[in-house]
Amino acid sequence: MDLMTKVVSLCKRRGFVFQSSEIYGGLKSFYDYGPLGVDLKKNIAKLWWDDMVDNRENVVGLDSSIIMHPRVWQSSGHVSNFSDPLVDCLNCKARFRGDKQPSLAPGSTVTWRSKASGDNNVLKTGQVGDHGYVCPECGCPHLSQPRDFSGLFKTFLGAVDPLSCINPSTPPSQAAIDHLLSQTVYLRPETAQAMFIQFLNVQKSMGLKVPFGIAQHGKSFRNEIVVEHFIFRSCEFEQMEMEFFCEPGTEKEWLSYWSENRLSWYQKYGNHRDNFRLRAHDSSELAHYSDACYDIEYQYPWGWDELEGVASRGDYDLHAHSQGSKAKLSYFDPKKTDPATGKVGWRYMPKVIEPAAGLTRAFLCFLLDAYSESRGVTSTGEEKNRFFLNLHPLLAPYKAAILPLSKDDGLMTLAHSLGKEWRKSGLKLTVDGYQSIGKRYAKHDEIGTPYAVTVDHQSLVDHHVTVRNRNTTHQVRVPFKQAQLMITESLERR
Numbered sequence: 001m002d003l004m005t006k007v008v009s010l011c012k013r014r015g016f017v018f019q020s021s022e023i024y025g026g027l028k029s030f031y032d033y034g035p036l037g038v039d040l041k042k043n044i045a046k047l048w049w050d051d052m053v054d055n056r057e058n059v060v061g062l063d064s065s066i067i068m069h070p071r072v073w074q075s076s077g078h079v080s081n082f083s084d085p086l087v088d089c090l091n092c093k094a095r096f097r098g099d100k101q102p103s104l105a106p107g108s109t110v111t112w113r114s115k116a117s118g119d120n121n122v123l124k125t126g127q128v129g130d131h132g133y134v135c136p137e138c139g140c141p142h143l144s145q146p147r148d149f150s151g152l153f154k155t156f157l158g159a160v161d162p163l164s165c166i167n168p169s170t171p172p173s174q175a176a177i178d179h180l181l182s183q184t185v186y187l188r189p190e191t192a193q194a195m196f197i198q199f200l201n202v203q204k205s206m207g208l209k210v211p212f213g214i215a216q217h218g219k220s221f222r223n224e225i226v227v228e229h230f231i232f233r234s235c236e237f238e239q240m241e242m243e244f245f246c247e248p249g250t251e252k253e254w255l256s257y258w259s260e261n262r263l264s265w266y267q268k269y270g271n272h273r274d275n276f277r278l279r280a281h282d283s284s285e286l287a288h289y290s291d292a293c294y295d296i297e298y299q300y301p302w303g304w305d306e307l308e309g310v311a312s313r314g315d316y317d318l319h320a321h322s323q324g325s326k327a328k329l330s331y332f333d334p335k336k337t338d339p340a341t342g343k344v345g346w347r348y349m350p351k352v353i354e355p356a357a358g359l360t361r362a363f364l365c366f367l368l369d370a371y372s373e374s375r376g377v378t379s380t381g382e383e384k385n386r387f388f389l390n391l392h393p394l395l396a397p398y399k400a401a402i403l404p405l406s407k408d409d410g411l412m413t414l415a416h417s418l419g420k421e422w423r424k425s426g427l428k429l430t431v432d433g434y435q436s437i438g439k440r441y442a443k444h445d446e447i448g449t450p451y452a453v454t455v456d457h458q459s460l461v462d463h464h465v466t467v468r469n470r471n472t473t474h475q476v477r478v479p480f481k482q483a484q485l486m487i488t489e490s491l492e493r494r
């Protein structure tokens, strides 16, 4: 099995990620995060928030509504630009984005194998059409006309069900369509725009001085044509974004600061530093408003691909929303000299650096990165392959598992009382008395629990437990208090 298959299988077997609506056949590209997935996701989000907001003087948080005024998305350009030319192959029925395929010279001759039932697999020859598109799957140039596909999920405000106005025998009137359009709202395709439209409220209420940042973590929705690689690209996902507002002229410096800073954050919590890298966008990849952008990439099983984008967005967004709303989204620095007038007191539109991380992508990357195999010896002395999740202790869903050797003789009671005591210091633990001790070790290795703490009959007498290290399988017998210290210290040390 390849690594991806192993991780996807682990996710389901151990309660990290389930297919959404599975008992109804599943909803493609939608996922539910199970009990351990919730913890891993929460831990990633907390480490991000700690690093981006709580440990800084000049970055504050925001939690905006998912549905916003539709004009937000008109001003931001999403309504007009967030649509892709979608093309269907008339030969193999593949659906693809025309603009994402390498296009050929219109009129050039290509060959492909027919999928039609009469002449299946027969080699055909034909000419490339005006758009220059050929099917990426079979090479056929016979395609449907490109149709616009909107990446925005729409819904409608108002009590009347918009579908109820559709009468199959008469087409809807222009008035009915206009009414419907006036009620159309969108599920946000990114968390970023809220930070721009609340720029003034946040800056004024908190008395913030440039440079400062506004951070937000939450769900976003994109009607993706191509969903791929499990949770890597899905229609509903979670983002962790920060907009950093800085003085014009300083954006290069801040872009370099934030891209290095974000790269080292991943390297700190991952195990393989070399599997993370920074890649500068070349000019053909840059959005029209962006003057520079870095991707933090991870070496996934399918190759290097995006984990986070750190973009220099200029003042594009503040400018677009100032125009769209007529609000004055600018900043006044009473001490700085205005370079245009030479007078003290400078009003300007800040430039923006945006580190935009995908929480669900980080989730996948940390799981892939942690997946480890080694030769080990089972509790019965048999040598076999052992696999474990080498998750950073701060990412691990459980920091320790307390395992009573038997369910009787007061061992369970002792395990629960240790659990109760240790939870007081904020440790997320589980008391697990199910299955043989060997199977429980294997299970906790697989879900990345850094320590397994075994309570045996001797523990009732000498108040010692056996602490087993997930990565090395080494065991030490120590007093209760010392076991607790070992676990808490592992969270502080790295």
Ligand SMILES: [Zn+2]
Residues within 6 Å of the ligand: 089, 090, 091, 092, 093, 094, 135, 136, 137, 138, 139, 140
């Ligand atoms: Zn095709």
